[in-house]
Amino acid sequence: MSEAEPMRVRRYHYAWVIAGLTFLTLLATAGVRATPSVLIVPLEREFGWSRATISLAISVNLLLYGLIGPFAAALMDRVGVRRTMLGSLAAVATGVALSTQISTPWQLVLLWGVVVGGGTGMTALVLGATVVNRWFAERRGLVLGVLTASSATGQMVFLPALAATVSRYGWRPAVLVVAGVAALLLPLIAFLMRDRPEDIGLRPFGAAADAALVTTRVDRPFAAAVGALRDGLRSRDFWLLAGSFFVCGLSTNGLVGTHLIPACMDAGIPEIHAAGLLAAMGLFDLLGTTASGWLSDRYDNRVLLCWYYALRGLALIYLPFGLVDASWGLSAFAVLYGLDWIATVPPTVKLTADAFGRERSGIMFGWIVAAHQLGAAVATFGAGTIRSVIGDYQPAFLTSGGFCLVTAAMVLQIGRGRTSTLAVQVDPETEVAVA
Template identity: 60%
Template sequence: MNPRKLHHAWVVAAAVFVVLLCAAGVRATPSVFIVPLEREFGWSRTLVSGAVSLNLVLYGLVGPFAAAIMQRFGIRRTMLVSLVVIAVGVALTNLMNTPWQLFAFWGVLVGLGTGTTAMVLGATVVHRWFVARRGLVMGLLTASTATGQLIFLPILAAMVERHGWRSVSLGIAAVVALVVPLVALVVRDRPSDVGLRPYGARPGEEEQVAPTTNPLVNALATLGRASRSRDFWLLAGSFFICGATTNGLVGTHLVPACMDHGIPEVRAAGLLAVMGVFDLVGTTTSGWLSDRYDNRWLLFWYYGLRGLALLYLPAAFGMSLLGLPVFAVFYGLDWIATVPPTVRLTTQTLGSTDGPIAFGWIVAAHQVGAGAGALSAGVIRTNLATYTPAWVVAGAICMAAALLVLRIGRGAPRASMAAEST
């Protein structure tokens, strides 16, 4: 192989980046649909938040099974099926006019489809195709999941305002469908499929063999082994809080909260786009840092700073000029920077074999937290006519998470932790 030729691992990573970007754009859509659905159908914010919550929970719960399915049937096949499910689910929302259809199409179909093209996909690709630069690549792929979600929001908001939410749902479905040929063309399951070893692999280093066990059994067996580890519960608990305070709360409710304060929908979505730009910087940098520094302390700072940002947010709404932009920049840098250190700590504490599937269960906890955050904030807004208690509680639990993560790996052999971080 020509050493100057681009390793196919980077081509696969680029294709997965595009897939995650598109899936993130799909997940961004409920933020700009909430108010139009309220106006057209008279549905309460609690009802719409319930469908979003179901989407987020299924998005997470499918993760460990998706990781096991990828191990058994391959990354490429799994991605193709999930993209088709997403496209069909989003297209069908154009036909809905009753609450059960909202829950079935957006909650179930889109939730299951996007859950397969999620953080577990990035973790599986990084683990299988890379030995060197794992933290950096995971940072880039993770950034795409949040950056896409946030950057697409102003475009979606403007389209909803100009053309209505139904035409937007058809447009999104078409974009997802266009990604299918890209995946079929360039993505391969393993480096050996194209006659290569993983990027950065040492001579003679063996590639892991695909398991032949039932994916359902494999996922549940991994959960059984992981659940006996205190570190698994610390990682899952902190990631639950991460999901509740990002996708669930801010990702779902910041736009309608801004509208409550008289800020137009497109301008409010622009704030989330600013977060997306800075998230790309913050999460990529986090991946670089996770290759070099103690990941527990990185998480301590990420959760602590996020908590301060959320406690500042109620005051930011009352500031005339810089309040919300300052929040958007600061919070954006920290939006999902927690993922690369969490992935590394999962592998360090639970092993390279169980790591990808165990991380799928940890992502499930993240999305259960996201669902709880989305639903509880909707209930608070419906009953109290304000989001302020939701922001304050979210800030407080982030502070608690900052302390929890320092307990991860306590009592683990220092040598193994150090070896994994190199």
């Protein structure tokens, strides 16, 4: 590898630049996805729409965010990560900016649900998994933990400022700020992002000089994504991973990420204070998810998931009681829940790669993320409907907590008695398993 020799004198590996660009992109899209939590009440007041109606648009957004993932992973293999990221950011910036002109519910569903949901779905969790698997042979769990934590960091960075902007200037200027941030990333990605380390004469970070490089090119992204789903549905591990991630979505961004601020306002807690609470949770999640990535490189990932879901379930069951005493009850919830918010991602990605192989893990994880977002969509619309019908979020929080406790036992069965050969017998043209 003579071309790579000059690169070795550098004090850094370009993989870290790629990881930084990916972090910024996920940070910005996380800010976009966190924005609806500060828009629900202002939209309710301005247009007189019910919380269930507004939640429907957010549900469509979350659902598309997940469903686009598997096809985005295949598209990254076909046209490249850089082009996929550029298309995503352009769609997000356009859809968010145009949403300031809405006046009817269908426009909210079209712009925030379809356009923004589809755009953010192209840079969903599969982006981080794809980048890590291509650019890193070492420290994959740690890097993935940091990239995953970017969604919490985005919340931490954006929510207090957005809540203050909504309170002082209204919701439209806040939305334009988010659109501007997405647009500012476009030139950075265009000039600095690269698809694979071999494109610039490098090996993945930490890869041995004689390590074989496995590269696939997907000529039919749609067929590859559908074929991966078909194969996954025949795998017991896929059902366990997708089912557990469904509950993850049911208990995180679909419920707490969307409805905690409105629930706090119902309890008499000001919107800015509630947004600050979510931001604090984002800070704790940054620590928790980064630590989870480090732990996933060293310990049994099934046991880690068991602990994460059990602790999250207990935190959600406690939340309705914490809302009664905002002085310390919500602070305790923010710490316990925040540390665990999306700590499930690094172990889930590692278990997916173990089951289906590193090169194919992007598309397979994309379908698992789709299950996550289906759970998030169910929680968003369901909690909004429960609040509209009975005037209280308590049943939604308690039900979600119960599902987490059941899932804590379920994840221990992942990989038990595995007989699948999907990880090694894959058609490189379509990424479809062959007999």
